[in-house]
Amino acid sequence: MNLTDIALTRYSTKAFDPSRKIAPEAFDQIQSLLRYSPSSVNSQPWHFIIAHTDEGKQRLAKGTQGAFKANEAKVLNASHVVLFCAKTEIDDDYLDHLLATEEADGRFPDDSVKEMTKGVRAHFVNLHRVDLGDAPQWMEKQVYLNMGSLLLGAAALGVDAVPLEGIDTAVLNEEFELPQKGFTAVAAIALGYRAVDDFNAKLPKSRLPENEILTHL
Template sequence: MPVFDTIKGALPMTHKTIQDALEWRYATKKYDATKKISDADWTTLRNSLTLAPSSYGVQPWKFLVIENPDVRKQLKPVSWNQTQVTDASHYVVFLYKEKMDADFVQKFINRVAEVRSAPLEALDGYKNMLVENLVKAQEEKIRVWSQRQTYIAMGFLLQTAALLKIDATPMEGFDPVAYDKILGLEGSGWKTVATVALGYRHQEDALQNQKKVRFTEDDLIQYIK
């Protein structure tokens, strides 16, 4: 039975479809620079980013899609010269909010009121809670929290790409300080934490033929009864 058969308009999605996608994906090392992601597929991929969950729903992240080839060339040397940076169809830089502030919280509250047609005064309690828990928290604690939240969005992007049979490479092998400088982020309150290359594997990428190595379920999953 399809997993999502009760969702109106959804494509049939079986348990095997999901399992096959998880088995199929790997961190692609060499991309075919001649193959590009279609507009329709990119729409679904970017929706996976904007619809990703976050604590409190505040979304302390931004995603830079680097389309300019010259900027990609600048990023490559500070990314250990990894070819994914320049050869992948799409290259997404994940930013986290370095510090939470009252203006950001208010922007979020305004969006909640807009989307849910709620009066702002009805959200005062929610707003005050966010200020107390996020704005008044220790800056280092918020930095770590924001980074962890951003990785949730990355996970959604990777899973969506796998289901679409689009290759993806999560990357931390780069100089984040150099990235922030090249991308003009210094003093913006946003910092680079990770990137994801997206596209289609090159036929010469030998890693695609290697077996996936994972610990057994007995090693990883424990049931507390």
């Protein structure tokens, strides 16, 4: 596997072939990327709604009306669509839940490591909860880390994808009752295989030159 080749060949798919579906074994790997994505202090402040049935995609397409109508066909014609949701609060009960999960998974060889992990996580979480007051934005940043991981991983599997910020998050919050569950919709990624008439597949990739964006020390 050559990461440069993958980065050069992946692109934002503008039209999906609705007749082509992602094989279950391939999507199992994509789901693993969602679960095992990195996040600051292993906070994992996310939930994912995955639509792969026509009914499910119709529900997600409710967030692509009006000003977002251009993204409706992407949602409906994709094989799978993932709605990325972020927690709206990160409270002490949730931090205890994380710690208990890590302990059950064997992360702590002894109590001192457990207490150190608890203290370090609390320090950084409180930096955003209390000092900076930007915990919701901080948690959304973790969701974007997950999205980036998914886009690269999908490309490595030969699956086409497009990130969709052009969705009505208020509509989707209502559709899936996300605020009542402690979450908010952030963005979506549609996954599948490109249509033969997808104009963007034929265009050369354009990025700023290395000497403009890279500084080596």
